[in-house]
Amino acid sequence: MTLSFAPFLPWTVIAILAAAALVLAVAGLLRGVRGAWLRGLALAALLLAIANPLLTNEEREPLSTIVPVIVDRSQSQDVQQRTAQTDQALANLRERLARFPRIEPRIVEVRNDENSDSPATNLFSALSASVSDVSPSRVGGAIFLSDGQIHDIPNATPDVEQTLGFKAPIHGLITGRADEFDRRIEVVRAPRFGIVNEEQQLTLRVFDEGRTQSGTANVTIKMNGQEIGNLQAVPGRPIPFTFKVPRGGNNVMEFSVAELPGEVTTANNRAVHVIEGIRQNLRVLLVSGEPHAGERAWRNLLKSDTSVDLVHFTILRPPEKQDGTPINELSLIAFPTRELFVEKINDFDLIIFDRYQHRGVLPILYYDYIAQYVEKGGALLIAAGPEHAGQDSIAMTPLESVLPAQPTGQVNQGAFFPRLSEAGKKHPVTRGLEGSGDEPPHWGRWFRTVGVEQPQGQTVMLGASQDPLLVLNRQGEGRVAMLLSDQGWLWARGFEGGGPHVALYRRIAHWLMKEPELEEEALTARANGRMLEITRQTIGDNPGDATVKFPSGKTETMNFTQTDPGLYKIERRMNETGLYEVSNGDFTTLVHVGAVDAAEFKAMISTTDTLKPLADATRGSVHRVVDDANRVVLPDILPVRGEVRVADNDRMLIRMTDETVLKGVNTLPLFAGFAGLAALLLAFSALWWREGR
Incomplete structure (x- = not known):
């Protein structure tokens, strides 16, 4: 109950009238005028009526105490029984908080940010957002239901209450068990690029968390699905590993460490690293059987690639054509057959025979060396012309064993549009070639093909009468391609609009050299x-x-x-x-x-250590939600009036707020109605009575 005023006149006017009334009353008393004190009382009553005094009574209702409950639903909470423990603990906590009508829980479930490449468990950010719309004095405490792996815990400094934005206890309910342990592996340092067939080195490390690190752990390393090594790693120590990049393009390295019986999760027992293989100075041997328009198309394509070291020989004059010209007057060099096809054959990534025929330039044994080169992983391309159907065809040499098709002896003459076969429409070498989707194809015609018998492997392009035009085949560990026409140069010259010769030739070469993006399966x-x-x-x-x-x-x-x-x-x-x-x-x-080093997976064991310093600083507590019998057991909740000064390790203290909300105001005017009129009449009647005596 309070006294207030609602004056009918401004306070300035009332003050002037009060001063005048005081002067009159004092003057009357000093002069001994009879009834002066009654006149003073009457004026005072009149002034009080003008000031309009009111008795005010406010109706207030106590506000509830806000208790945020932050529930961890991150990925680390999905292992073992933590999800079930969290669900049951949350249900029990709801029931306990419901027993206190003045406690208002705010349940906030926090999941990893789906838009983040490096997810983390940021529960305190969620806490700040949940209480941003209430007065700090209404927050009675905060309860975290988590495995303890929280990545935005503020430091437990003396001004931590200013950091939190309120002064109340922080409590932790921790899922999982105290005896948990986990093993994980991570790549500490590794190159992103590597030159093919050159040694590279990376460093990896195995961690055993939650247990004494002893002994060694077996680490298996795979490259593109093939096992390339085993290591015995000492947990906690960096382990170097040396390897070679086997091919160009993406190479996927897999690292897996033997799991420990009973560990929290095996999801982090494996790691991957992708290294881009770079071919340095690809060595290509191009042997042209004779000068012709098509060899320039191959030469220009290979020379335009700065990463290709091209060795090109053209047989200008076969041995049987001797004209007596002295050797020192010939602008030729001796064909270094032994050096190329015996001593250094394995140095080449690709060998191309362009309209080449057996004329005694290469000893017959060398063709067997080439066949062995293919069987052991080499790449061979036959760009065939009419000579491939003749008696001197290289298909009549030991090279026959690796060729996917044998010539019939016929050369098919006549204009045709090269077309993709059904397999060619799916094969990555020819799939989607520009112009192939039209009928007829949107490119120029060719005029000659070499007839072959039913080829092995895949026939991806067809000539006239559905004859094979481009045949691809795997032979042993190597690969062979046969282009059964020498007319590709017409596309290069733009005949009838030309065609995608660059894309076709380049894809053939890259498939032969086992580029992963061109694998059929x-x-x-x-x-x-x-x-x-x-x-x-x-x-x-x-x-x-x-x-x-x-x-x-x-x-x-x-x-x-x-x-x-x-x-x-x-x-x-x-x-x-x-x-x-x-x-x-x-x-x-x-x-x-996502990020390989995401904080969410660097530690997976349940812990009370991360949250305890902050709980101690705010006089809160940390409890595990499961006991030794694997039952979910929660501590009691104790509401406290006023500031929490002492922590209670057995109970969760909640500081109850004393804030209220105004529901209504009741006012009683003291000089309103009959009461005010009666007081004024009494004063003036007494004055009149006294003056009449």
């Missing part, structure tokens, strides 16, 4: 931020679905969508960060989505 996966893209190349039928194993251990079947003949893709935005395993039939690949 391949499963690849790459990540761009959180977007996972899975690509399946095949020259067969629909490959079916892909099975994707998530970092959390769950699996999901995903459907491929055909984007081109022989090319199928899956694009999906993933909500988990970590290592994914993708499989389709006999093919398996690994891909890491």
